[in-house]
Amino acid sequence: MSPVPELPGIGPRENLRDRIRAALRAAIISGELEPGVVYSAPVLGTQFGVSATPVREAMLDLVKEGLVVPQPNKGFRVTEVSEEDLDNLAAVRLLIEPRAVRESVCAIPEDDFPGLRRLAQDIVDAAERGDLVGYVEADHVFHLTLLGYSRNPVLVDVVSGLRARTRLLGLTPLLQSGRLGRSAAEHHELLDFIQARDPVGAELMMHRHIGHVRGLWAGGAEGAT
Missing domain, CATH: 1.20.120.530 (GntR ligand-binding domain-like)
Known part of the structure; x- marks a missing residue:
């Protein structure tokens, strides 16, 4: 797994999962989360200042969008686009x-x-x-x-x-x-x-x-x- 880039802290919002999903999506699009690299929910949660649970839930949403692929016991791999x-x-x-x-x-x-x-x-x-x-x-x-x-x-x-x-x-x-x-x-x-x-x-x-x-x-x- 690659070192995690500096990501913005997540402030209080009504739906934390949605807020984290939006931030992760933006990080993937911008390349801050690199294609082909596996990121773990606990490490990302530490960057956001939250537990791993909402990060994992947000990542599962991004799986449906085709942005990441789950890697059992490791985390989520950012998909590559040709x-x-x-x-x-x-x-x-x-x-x-x-x-x-x-x-x-x-x-x-x-x-x-x-x-x-x-x-x-x-x-x-x-x-x-x-x-x-x-x-x-x-x-x-x-x-x-x-x-x-x-x-x-x-x-x-x-x-x-x-x-x-x-x-x-x-x-x-x-x-x-x-x-x-x-x-x-x-x-x-x-x-x-x-x-x-x-x-x-x-x-x-x-x-x-x-x-x-x-x-x-x-x-x-x-x-x-």
């Missing part, structure tokens, strides 16, 4: 998300923008702290909240699953180079188009954003899809 798989995931997201954002532009009430701005700022703040797990989790919340305005829960569930299977191993080099903050700012740029009621601009921005997910943020070339 480049072909990542290409396919990005291709499906490009078919769904830009159009969904375009169609949601006129559905978002003006009074909701301060809340959406706060969610976008959470991503920027995480980047400034160098918190990759927090970055991925905040990004997840922002985009699913935005897609919620499509009033299509099936679409939101599908995108949530696609995002969970994505890997963003290029975030660490971005953080080290100081470029993660500029990438985080894209979320405010997307909101600028939406708040200006520019569906075409919002769609194009979302297309560019997903291109970064598969390219720059995944550790590949700028703009690859």
Whole structure:
């Protein structure tokens, strides 16, 4: 088993299992929990400041999502995703998300923008702290909240699953180079188009954003899809 990375402590929440699951999912997507490595629930629990039980329960949830595989008497192994798989995931997201954002532009009430701005700022703040797990989790919340305005829960569930299977191993080099903050700012740029009621601009921005997910943020070339 590999040494466990520094993970954020878990504060009091109504559903501890859900909170830990979200943090673990973000750690896997960002690469803080490494593909192919086995992690034990007791060790992760120590990092979170909780017992092994909610961590084990959260990991079992992630087994159903295909993010980890149980290893008897050892823990859970983080699944590996091929480049072909990542290409396919990005291709499906490009078919769904830009159009969904375009169609949601006129559905978002003006009074909701301060809340959406706060969610976008959470991503920027995480980047400034160098918190990759927090970055991925905040990004997840922002985009699913935005897609919620499509009033299509099936679409939101599908995108949530696609995002969970994505890997963003290029975030660490971005953080080290100081470029993660500029990438985080894209979320405010997307909101600028939406708040200006520019569906075409919002769609194009979302297309560019997903291109970064598969390219720059995944550790590949700028703009690859």
